[in-house]
Amino acid sequence: MYRLYEPSSHYVISLKAFNNAGQGVPLYESAVTRSITDTSTPMIPPVGVQAVALTPDSVRVSWADNSMTKNQKTTEIRYYSVKWKTSYSTSGKFKSADTTALSHTVTGLKPNTMYEFAVMVTKGRKSSTWSMTAHATTYEAAPSSAPKDLTVISREGRPRAILISWQPPMETNGRIM
Structure with missing residues (x-):
């Protein structure tokens, strides 16, 4: 990670892979650095993530949001992203869904399969990191x-x-x- 960039500036980053045969095709990504006066606190990821199998093809995922007090009625729009994949998957590809509730039922899963789940909270332009993962195995089916x-x-x-x-x-x- 480089730290010599100017605050509040736009940059285009180029990344190339190379080996003994030469350089590969470059990948370009743009980024904007934060301003020096940006002292906002980062979002806290959801905690206590639990996953419970309901049927052979569904799991209910629930969590707590520690950035809210117990009886707080939120005036800001915040939503939660739930991501999941099979625990044995090597592709790294997740499916995801968004909700404004503190739980979500994931459907369309395969029977007798272990899945891992994680949750992230987003409020405005700020998002937390992903939560700790929770695991559940769907029920068997005929x-x-x-x-x-x-x-x-x-x-x-x-x-x-x-x-x-x-x-x-x-x-x-x-x-x-």
Whole structure:
């Protein structure tokens, strides 16, 4: 991080990756530095984030906003962004939703899957950092596809016996018994 920039100034930052074969394509991003008189306190991220599975495809996420007193009626518009992804995801891509309440029910999730959730508060042009993460695993659901590769073999010398084998369904949605 560089700290030699002038306050209240606009900058265009260029970033390039390079390796032994040479330089890559540059990425440009603009930024404006804060003024020296900007002494506003940063937003505090939501705390006590909890995630509770409700159904095989939904989780309720709730939190507290410590920047508000217990019975404070807010006069400023503030909203909360909730982000989530599967805990085993390596892509780093989150889905998100916004709300003005202190809880949000996330729907459209996969059954029997662990998710991680985080919350951020925004008021005007100021936003907090993301909260600590909370985890929840959605409930199991009935398998959404049939078993595959079914094989039935009659047993030689045993006319009343057969051998049956199969592979589990693609979408088990839980533990197959």
